[in-house]
Amino acid sequence: MAKSEVKNKIRRLRFENGEMTQQQLADKVGVTRQTIIAIEAGKYSPSLTLAFKVARTFGVKVEDIFQYEDESS
Amino acid sequence: MAKSEVKNKIRRLRFENGEMTQQQLADKVGVTRQTIIAIEAGKYSPSLTLAFKVARTFGVKVEDIFQYEDESS
DNA sequence: ACATAAAGTAAAGTATACTTTACATTATGT
DNA sequence: ACATAATGTAAAGTATACTTTACTTTATGT
Numbered sequence: 001m002a003k004s005e006v007k008n009k010i011r012r013l014r015f016e017n018g019e020m021t022q023q024q025l026a027d028k029v030g031v032t033r034q035t036i037i038a039i040e041a042g043k044y045s046p047s048l049t050l051a052f053k054v055a056r057t058f059g060v061k062v063e064d065i066f067q068y069e070d071e072s073s
Numbered sequence: 074m075a076k077s078e079v080k081n082k083i084r085r086l087r088f089e090n091g092e093m094t095q096q097q098l099a100d101k102v103g104v105t106r107q108t109i110i111a112i113e114a115g116k117y118s119p120s121l122t123l124a125f126k127v128a129r130t131f132g133v134k135v136e137d138i139f140q141y142e143d144e145s146s
Numbered sequence: 147a148c149a150t151a152a153a154g155t156a157a158a159g160t161a162t163a164c165t166t167t168a169c170a171t172t173a174t175g176t
Numbered sequence: 177a178c179a180t181a182a183t184g185t186a187a188a189g190t191a192t193a194c195t196t197t198a199c200t201t202t203a204t205g206t
Contacts, residue, residue: 005122006121006122006125021181021182021183022182022183023181023182023183031164031165032164032165032166033182033183034164034165034166034184034185035163035164035165037183037184037185038163038164039163041184044162044163044164045120045121045122045162045163046121046163046164047118047120047121047163047164047192047193048079048118048119048120048121048123048124048135048139049078049079049118049141050121050163050164051121051124052079052139052141053141056141061134061135061136062121062134062135062136063134063135063136066121066125068122068125068126068129094151094152094153095152095153096151096152096153104194104195105194105195105196106152106153107154107155107194107195107196108193108194108195110153110154110155111193111194112193114154117192117193117194118192118193119193119194120162120163120193120194123193123194
């Protein structure tokens with residue numbers, strides 16, 4: 001299980017969906033603001049559960065937010 | 074971040090895709106057999122990275138394998 | 147019945163996601 | 177210029193995903 005190979009569009013979606021703030025998104029998905037910051041910045045990739053919650057919040061599919069970037073193969 | 078709210082269809086897909094064994098799947102996605110067993114059994118949900126790798130292996134989308142079951146809302 | 151492959155259980159250790167606290171920087175409005 | 181909201185950084189702690197090892201049980205074939 002290698003490092004963070006997952007990119008995301010959270011920042012973009014936050015603004016396309018009514019100027020949602022990091023804190024508001026954090027509250028909606030049940031994590032802290034720090035977690036949102038870290039994931040937005042790509043410091044680590046979220047758990048699948050959190051990925052689902054974020055996707056649901058924006059009304060899109062997981063693949064529409066998170067892109068898996070292959071490095072090995 | 075609550076307990077495991079994510080169900081999966083790995084077992085079914087393993088057999089629909091040429092009788093793949095747990096060990097073979099583990100090798101393909103780069104984890105141990107124990108991890109496959111635990112996830113198949115729903116003991117915990119995978120990381121997003123692993124979810125992507127499993128989906129890619131079976132040629133389907135993340136949502137086709139893993140279903141998020143809401144409990145709170 | 148026997149051998150072997152596949153699947154399961156368990157427990158201790160490591161890696162990483164996530165929290166908590168605290169402070170610094172960058173916007174935005176008046 | 178000032179106040180305040182929003183974002184960022186950092187570091188130590190907790191929770192959970194994942195590994196490693198070892199042993200047990202269930203399937204499959206001959």
